[in-house]
Amino acid sequence: MDRKTIGAKGESVAARYLIEKGYKIIERNWGSKWGEIDLIAASGVIPEVYVFVEVKTKVGEDFGTPEEMINRRKLAQIQKMASAYDSAKNKPKRLDVVAVVLDYTLKPTRVDHYENVYF
Structure with a gap:
C-alpha cells in the first residue's frame, strides 16, 4: 500500500462521512500555488459556510495517530489557500480536520x- 492509495481512501471515507452529516462536497483536491486542500464543503446550514477540510489518514495507530500529523504550518498554509479560493465569493469559512484510521484491509x-480548528 502506498501513501497515495491510503490518502485517497481516507479522503473518500471523510467525504462520505461529511455527506452523511449533511455537508455538500464542492471540491476535492483543490490546488493553488500554495498547495492542495483535500476537501471543500458547504455546511448545509444557513448562512452557508465554506468548510475547508484537511484529511489525515493512517493505517493503524501503532506509530501515532492521524491527529499527531497536523501542524501549525500546514494549518496556516490551508488558511492562505482558503482565502484565495474564497476571495471572489466572500462567504463565511472555517477549517476542519477529519482524522481517519484504517485497518490493514483499508476499512475505516x-x-x-x-x-x-484554525482561522
Whole structure:
C-alpha cells in the first residue's frame, strides 16, 4: 500500500462521512500555488459556510495517530489557500480536520471530525 492509495481512501471515507452529516462536497483536491486542500464543503446550514477540510489518514495507530500529523504550518498554509479560493465569493469559512484510521484491509475503524480548528 502506498501513501497515495491510503490518502485517497481516507479522503473518500471523510467525504462520505461529511455527506452523511449533511455537508455538500464542492471540491476535492483543490490546488493553488500554495498547495492542495483535500476537501471543500458547504455546511448545509444557513448562512452557508465554506468548510475547508484537511484529511489525515493512517493505517493503524501503532506509530501515532492521524491527529499527531497536523501542524501549525500546514494549518496556516490551508488558511492562505482558503482565502484565495474564497476571495471572489466572500462567504463565511472555517477549517476542519477529519482524522481517519484504517485497518490493514483499508476499512475505516475510526473517523473523527474536528470543527473550526484554525482561522
